[in-house]
Structure formats: structure tokens, C-alpha cells
Amino acid sequence: MTQLLAQLLRAGRADARDAHNDVLWDVLWLCVLSLLLIATGIGLRDPWPADEPRFALIARDMVATHQWLIPEVGGDIYADKPPFFFWLIAGVLMLTDSLRVAFLLPSALAGLGCVILVYDLARRLWNREAGLAAGLVLLGTIQFVWQARQAQIDATLCFFTTLGLYGLLRHLLLGPNWKWYVLGWAAAGFGIITKGVGFLPLLVFIPYFASRRGEWSPRPAIQWGWRWLLGPVALAAVTSIWVAPMLLAAHGDPALAQYRDEILFKQTVNRYADPWHHREPFWYFLTNVIPLLWLPLTALLPWLWTHWRDALRQRDLRSLLPLAWVVLVVLFFSISSGKRGVYVLPALPALALACAPWLGELAKRRGVQRTMFGIACGIAAVTLGAALYLLASASARHEVIDMYDIDPVAPLFAMGAVVGAACIFARPARGFLAYGLVLVATLVLVGVWISPLINESRSAAGFIRKVAAATRDVRELGFVAYKEQYLLYITRPTWNFGHARWREMDQEAADAAAWMVASPQRVLLVDDRVLALCFAKANARLVDTANRQQWFLVTGAADAACVQKGNPAAALRYAPPNVK
Numbered sequence: 001m002t003q004l005l006a007q008l009l010r011a012g013r014a015d016a017r018d019a020h021n022d023v024l025w026d027v028l029w030l031c032v033l034s035l036l037l038i039a040t041g042i043g044l045r046d047p048w049p050a051d052e053p054r055f056a057l058i059a060r061d062m063v064a065t066h067q068w069l070i071p072e073v074g075g076d077i078y079a080d081k082p083p084f085f086f087w088l089i090a091g092v093l094m095l096t097d098s099l100r101v102a103f104l105l106p107s108a109l110a111g112l113g114c115v116i117l118v119y120d121l122a123r124r125l126w127n128r129e130a131g132l133a134a135g136l137v138l139l140g141t142i143q144f145v146w147q148a149r150q151a152q153i154d155a156t157l158c159f160f161t162t163l164g165l166y167g168l169l170r171h172l173l174l175g176p177n178w179k180w181y182v183l184g185w186a187a188a189g190f191g192i193i194t195k196g197v198g199f200l201p202l203l204v205f206i207p208y209f210a211s212r213r214g215e216w217s218p219r220p221a222i223q224w225g226w227r228w229l230l231g232p233v234a235l236a237a238v239t240s241i242w243v244a245p246m247l248l249a250a251h252g253d254p255a256l257a258q259y260r261d262e263i264l265f266k267q268t269v270n271r272y273a274d275p276w277h278h279r280e281p282f283w284y285f286l287t288n289v290i291p292l293l294w295l296p297l298t299a300l301l302p303w304l305w306t307h308w309r310d311a312l313r314q315r316d317l318r319s320l321l322p323l324a325w326v327v328l329v330v331l332f333f334s335i336s337s338g339k340r341g342v343y344v345l346p347a348l349p350a351l352a353l354a355c356a357p358w359l360g361e362l363a364k365r366r367g368v369q370r371t372m373f374g375i376a377c378g379i380a381a382v383t384l385g386a387a388l389y390l391l392a393s394a395s396a397r398h399e400v401i402d403m404y405d406i407d408p409v410a411p412l413f414a415m416g417a418v419v420g421a422a423c424i425f426a427r428p429a430r431g432f433l434a435y436g437l438v439l440v441a442t443l444v445l446v447g448v449w450i451s452p453l454i455n456e457s458r459s460a461a462g463f464i465r466k467v468a469a470a471t472r473d474v475r476e477l478g479f480v481a482y483k484e485q486y487l488l489y490i491t492r493p494t495w496n497f498g499h500a501r502w503r504e505m506d507q508e509a510a511d512a513a514a515w516m517v518a519s520p521q522r523v524l525l526v527d528d529r530v531l532a533l534c535f536a537k538a539n540a541r542l543v544d545t546a547n548r549q550q551w552f553l554v555t556g557a558a559d560a561a562c563v564q565k566g567n568p569a570a571a572l573r574y575a576p577p578n579v580k
Contacts, residue, residue, distance in 0.1 A: 041447025
């Protein structure tokens with residue numbers, strides 16, 4: 001990939017007259033490659049589980065209801081995340097009038113922003129070659145580029161943590177620069193109202209102040225004074241954009257007071273100290289996430305660690321701060337027993353930055369090139385191997401067809417052939433080029449071919465059409481233990497019994513039972529689990545299978561114990577807006 005970009009840069013710099021133009025060409029080509037890898041396929045698919053439909057639904061309803069302060073899902077308050085990411089999607093939706101574009105664009109722009117920030121900081125700390133190498137290796141890292149293609153919060157959080165770290169390092173290593181210092185704190189504030197852990201950039205002060213006892217350099221002469229307080233003030237001002245009006249709204253309103261306590265304490269402090277799901281061992285990130293998802297960086301560690309060792313022995317603060325920050329971020333998330341692989345994503349830009357000054361040298365080594373070539377060939381082998389396995393195993397093939405409504409053999413063979421051809425073209429001596437071509441080919445094929453083919457089943461649009469056809473004459477339809485994507489496609493008012501009540505499924509089923517028996521005109525859509533809980537004696541008609549569950553329309557009688565325990569007032573009416 002580095003060789004390919006170098007050729008492009010040489011062609012692009014033919015008319016360049018100064019270093020400023022060189023930097024513009026660098027940024028231009030990084031933007032082109034970033035958009036090719038990240039943005040391909042935007043507008044060709046709908047939101048997919050687990051998180052995308054929920055976030056898209058919240059943003060769509062914000063635009064329709066103008067209720068910007070408190071997010072809602074299906075009429076129920078959503079207290080898991082702050083609203084800033086939803087504001088971004090809603091803003092793009094108002095500009096484009098297309099939910100298919102709006103739900104993915106913030107993550108894509110966030111990924112592009114991270115690449116440019118890492119390039120610019122590495123360029124300033126070392127040189128242009130280091131900047132280009134850092135931007136490219138970040139863009140080629142599996143977890144980073146994949147998350148930038150999804151509509152989860154984490155890519156946007158990663159941008160704000162990267163911007164925060166960029167601003168603080170501009171001050172601590174290249175300063176004094178109080179404007180960037182304040183912006184670093186402000187970026188942390190935007191990160192906090194995006195996801196509670198947005199304060200992560202501030203952890204860089206731990207290794208910075210710990211290193212003051214040694215002769216670490218570069219260390220600009222930054223005087224102590226009142227301007228250090230501007231950072232916390234900026235953070236408080238940014239977080240107050242949402243926190244202050246939310247606290248005012250919660251005063252005197254029991255429902256909003258519960259929301260305040262949920263999002264400020266239960267979903268942050270309590271979730272970190274005593275998580276209720278995604279429990280994993282302390283070493284989970286080191287064994288299950290980083291080795292594979294941080295490729296190709298992890299494959300370069302045998303060559304990088306000696307350079308890091310020498311840099312630390314030479315008291316190079318440019319290496320210490322990003323490396324120590326990566327360790328602190330991984331350690332912070334490792335301490336909590338609640339873990340998801342995406343949690344450590346914010347550490348990747350800093351790791352790419354720490355690798356920057358030696359990547360050009362590594363690209364000249366035969367062993368490194370062959371390692372990268374091996375990774376590229378491995379991707380080709382996996383795709384071709386999967387195609388051959390499904391071709392030989394009829395049961396596995398039919399299982400995939402039933403799940404995604406697509407025969408996977410042809411796409412896998414096509415992908416394997418394309419990436420295999422890329423490996424043959426590049427050859428072992430140009431492993432970085434082989435890896436880059438394989439990554440581009442894979443992501444483009446996924447974005448423009450495979451994703452549109454499986455969109456119908458992944459998005460549940462077809463399933464909801466079947467529900468609509470089966471309930472055309474139903475006056476009142478209720479959803480129990482529903483999935484958020486169902487609400488994206490319904491075209492009629494429905495009732496539900498609260499969002500994500502999986503920890504109290506028995507009570508949700510009982511509430512639904514009490515609501516249904518109150519009127520003979522009411523019908524419930526339930527899955528097989530809820531059916532067994534409260535509707536074993538009801539009239540049940542199978543609609544289809546979705547989200548790995550069978551879904552039934554039930555009418556008539558419900559279990560008497562459920563009806564007695566249920567609260568029909570828990571039902572929430574949700575009417576979808578007309579949004580393209």
C-alpha cells in the first residue's frame with residue numbers, strides 16, 4: 001500500500017512548488033483511499049442489527065418530533081447513550097432526506113478524520129514519510145476500517161478521542177500551544193456526550209507528568225499558570241450543551257429524573273464496575289481481539305518492539321506518550337469485566353502514530369514484505385476455502401441461504417478469485433501492495449455487491465412486509481420483545497411494552513397479555529420464547545423466522561397468571577413518521 005501511494009504522490013507532485021502543496025497532495029490521496037475503503041456502499045443498504053437500527057430509528061424520530069434532548073425508541077426513553085451521535089445522524093438526514101445515507105455518513109467522516117489527524121500529527125512529530133505511513137497503516141487496520149463502515153457510536157467516539165489526543169500532544173510535544181490544548185479538552189467533552197468514555201484522551205497526562213522526573217524530550221517549556229484551567233472549563237462548557245438542559249428538564253419530572261440517574265450513573269459508573277452482560281476475562285482483549293483485529297499492526301510487532309525499546313531508552317517522549325496511552329486505554333477497559341471488542345478501538349490511531357517513524361524502514365525489509373503477503377494470501381485462502389466448504393456441504397450452504405436469502409458460493413468464489421489475482425500481481429516482494437489491493441477488493445465487493453444482496457434479510461424489511469400483509473385487517477397491533485429494525489419499516493401505528501426489557505421478559509410478556517385480553521380487536525406479534533411464557537393457549541399463527549426466532553401472531557386467550565400480573569398501562573403507542 002505504501003508503494004502504491006508513493007507512485008501516486010510522485011505523479012501528483014509534478015506541478016507542486018512547495019511543501020504546502022505536497023501536504024495537500026498527501027491529504028488528497030489519503031482522502032481518496034479512505035473514501036474508497038470506508039464509504040463504498042453507502043446508500044446501498046439499510047441499518048443492520050445490532051445497534052444500527054436503534055440509532056437510525058432514534059435519529060429519524062428526532063427529526064420528526066423535534067425532541068432533541070431525550071432520545072426515545074418506540075416511544076420509550078432510551079437511556080443507554082448520550083444523544084450527540086444521534087444528532088449527527090439526524091443532521092445528515094435533514095440535509096440528504098435519505099436515512100440510508102444519513103446513518104452511515106457520520107462514521108465514514110469520523111474514520112476519514114482520524115486518518116488525517118494521525119497523518120498530520122506524525123508529519124509534525126517526524127516527517128511526511130512517517131505521516132503517510134501512519135495514515136495508511138491505520139486505514140489498513142482491520143478493526144478500524146470495518147468500524148468506520150458501520151453506524152455504531154464507536155467510530156465517532158474514536159474521532160473525538162483522536163482529536164482530543166491530537167490537541168493535547170500538539171501542546172505537550174510541539175507547544176506550548178494553548179489553542180490546541182483547549183481544543184483537546186473540548187474534543188474530550190464532545191466524546192463524553194457521544195459515549196461516556198470520551199474522557200480517554202485526558203489519560204495522556206499520566207505518562208506526561210510521570211516522565212517529568214527524567215530527561216525526556218521533546219518537552220517544550222510550558223509554564224504553569226491560569227491557562228491550564230482553560231482545558232477543564234472547555235470540557236465543562238461542551239458537556240453542558242446537553243447535560244445542563246437535561247438536568248433542568250429532569251427537575252420535578254420523575255420519568256426524566258429516572259433517565260438522568262440511569263444515564264449518568266447506571267450506564268457509566270455501574271456498568272463499568274458491575275456490568276450485567278458481555279462479561280469476559282481480564283485478558284480478553286489481548287487474546288481475542290488485538291491479535292486478529294489489529295492486523296497488520298500486530299504482525300509488525302516483532303520488528304517494531306526493538307525500535308520502541310531504543311526510543312524509550314533514548315527518552316523519546318514522542319514514543320512514550322502514544323505507547324503509554326495505548327496501554328492505559330487497553331488496561332482501563334480490561335479492568336471492567338464487561339467487554340466488547342470494539343471498546344479498544346480508540347487506541348488504534350495512537351498505536352499507528354507510535355509506529356509511524358519506522359514503517360518506511362520496515363517496508364524495505366524482505367521479511368516484513370513477505371509477512372504482509374502472507375496475510376493477503378491468507379484472506380484469499382479463507383474466502384476460497386469457505387466457498388469450497390459450502391459447495392461440498394449442502395446443509396451448511398442451505399443454512400446460509402435460509403439465514404441471508406443469498407447463495408454465498410458465487411460471491412465467495414468471486415472474492416477469492418479477485419484477491420488471489422491481487423496477490424499474484426503483487427508477488428511476495430511487494431507484500432504491502434498485495435495487502436492493500438486485497439483490502440480494497442474485499443471491501444468494495446462487500447459494499448457494492450454482497451451487502452445489497454443480503455440487505456433484505458439483515459434489515460428485516462421483507463419480514464415486516466409479511467407482518468403487514470398478515471395484519472392488514474387488524475385494528476390494534478402490539479409488538480412484544482421486538483427488534484428496533486421492525487419499527488423502521490412499519491407503516492402503521494403499533495403498540496409496544498417498552499424497549500429492551502430482556503432482563504424482565506416475564507413481566508413484559510405479562511403486560512402484553514393484560515393489554516391483549518382487554519379488547520378482542522388486539523393482536524400481538526411475539527416470538528417463540530414469549531409464546532411459551534404467556535400464550536400457550538392462545539390462537540397462534542406463524543408469520544416467519546427473523547433474527548433467529550420464530551414469530552407468531554396471537555389472539556384470544558392468554559395465561560391467567562400472566563394477565564393478573566400484567567399492567568396494560570405499560571403499553572406505548574408508536575406512530576412512524578413519513579421519512580424516506
